[in-house]
Amino acid sequence: MTARIKDFEPRDVRPGDTIVVFGAGDVAQLTQHALEMMGIPVGFFCDPLLTEDSATLRGTPVLPPAALDRLDPGTTCVIDAWDHTRYARQPALLARFSRLFVAVSLLGRTAFGEAAPVLPAERPRRIAHYTAQCEPLLTGAGRLRLRSLDVVVTEACTMRCVDCSNLMQYYAHPRHSDLDELHTALDRLLAAVDGVEEFRVLGGEPFANPRAGQVVRTLTGMADTARVVVYTNGTIVPRGDLLESLVHPRMLVKITDYGELSKRHDDLCDTLTDHGVTWVSQKPVWTDSGRIGRVDRTPEELDRTFRDCCVNDLLTLLNGRLYLCPFSANAMNLGAVPDAPDDVIDLRTDWPADELRARIEALYHRHRPLTACSFCRGRDQTTPTVEPAIQVRRPLPLTVVSGPR
Ligand code: SF4
Ligand code: SF4
Known part of the structure; x- marks a missing residue:
């Protein structure tokens, strides 16, 4: 499963796709913001800790993992942006989806402005932590950083x-x-x-x-x-x-x-x-x-x-x-x-x-x-x-x- 995760690029989105940002924390919100800066709308956040529908977050619905069951894997891009420690990558929940991404490059190259979520002094730390979590997935196993x-x-x-x-x-x-x-x-x-x-x-x-x-x-x-x-x-x-x-x-x-x-x-x-x-x-x-x-x-x-x-x-x-x-x-x-x-x-x-x-x-x-x-x-x-x-x-x-x- 981990071999299929790729680093997201805008060209990965096709017309009619549903974009799901997996997670609802700081990294997920930054990911949603970065996508929307590029004109790529996010369908919903999927919060793995939720058991039922919740409120919206930055104008986007936050749904529990059960919402993933309703989606067609062929037209869904899931961007795993859950910065929740070692469980950031959830094989069981996301195994159905072949178009599964992390947002390392996206976050790394986005120039976040005033309106972006997360305190400016905190953003680089959040992104650096997330990048470190994703690194073994993108470069292969064996590293212990x-x-x-x-x-x-x-x-x-x-x-x-x-x-x-x-x-x-x-x-x-x-x-x-x-x-x-x-x-x-x-x-x-x-x-x-x-x-x-x-x-x-x-x-x-x-x-x-x-x-x-x-x-x-x-x-x-x-x-x-x-x-x-x-x-x-x-x-x-x-x-x-x-x-x-x-x-x-x-x-x-x-x-x-x-x-x-x-x-x-x-x-x-x-x-x-x-x-x-x-x-x-x-x-x-x-x-x-x-x-x-x-x-x-x-x-x-x-x-x-x-x-x-x-x-x-x-x-x-x-x-x-x-x-x-x-x-x-x-x-x-x-x-x-x-x-x-x-x-x-x-x-x-x-x-x-x-x-x-x-x-x-x-x-x-x-x-x-x-x-x-x-x-x-x-x-x-x-x-x-x-x-x-x-x-x-x-x-x-x-x-x-x-x-x-
Ligand atoms: S991991 Fe540590 S802080 Fe968390 S529940 Fe266990 S003892 Fe408590
Ligand atoms: S101020 Fe001291 S006692 Fe209070 S939370 Fe911080 S470390 Fe603990």
Whole structure:
């Protein structure tokens, strides 16, 4: 099936065709916009997470996968633009269609203007992620290029949000990451894969670690990486080496604006602007995904929780170990979920490169839920939202069930 996917070109459309954009997220909306800029109307978005008809999106209907059954494969072009992690390509849902495309070149060459969807600073990242996902389909199998890697530089945060999805509210004695260990782990990981599209530097609050600049310099120094993004809560204005490390053309600082809690927000924005650092600031929307506790689910529900989770391929490097998602990383780091050797790769061990590559590939392409999923409320479009950044004075109580990391 994957061999039949092609990179879309306008000449692929014939008169009378129905164009379906598979997906309804940022990449799908950009794809629809790019097509319509060329005068190619989109019949509908197909959102694989929908079970019934929904509203319109940018003036175009959004329909569930069942709508595909009504279409004639001979007169249908499906452009797979679902930027939903590893499930971006859906063999079962799209197997009927021989005219199946991805939109890599289309998105790459479109000059998006003011009216285009997605924040301008976000568009290149979205497109780069999608391109990285599609690359193995277009160039053949065998490449292992990671979409992103979360590099945790500290467990400490200047805030303690009760619903922090990275579980900082459970750390009673947070530590900064050991940078020697971190660099060794990075070296081993990068020697085993074919590159990382984007590094995400985070904590806790990464600027709380005064040595975080060393990590930033290491990451921006990697020629094969499109972007390094630092996530901050707007409470600290970096100075000196840390600030200088951010001055790089591939750097983006993402500020979460928590209003009055982001006490240095405006000062931070001004400082970054003065130093020519690219930044964006956004108000947060949170899901109820920040508590550790066993959730009763059937095996099918558990599978679905993992499958639909929006961070189920957000590889996370924490204290020398590689995990598949930030919740799993921090829950295991805290000892709050049972040991699960298949869910983690210890990069403090000097694996033979081939074996390490095989382990990373197995983790990254995994289709079974993690042990941590049974203790996680999930992160998908059905997860209820909660008020962001409600502060608690003390760490939340934690039941430790596994040994030291
Ligand atoms: S969500 Fe809150 S506690 Fe968690 S890292 Fe961000 S600011 Fe810190
Ligand atoms: S533990 Fe499972 S459900 Fe929770 S964030 Fe990670 S992958 Fe998603």
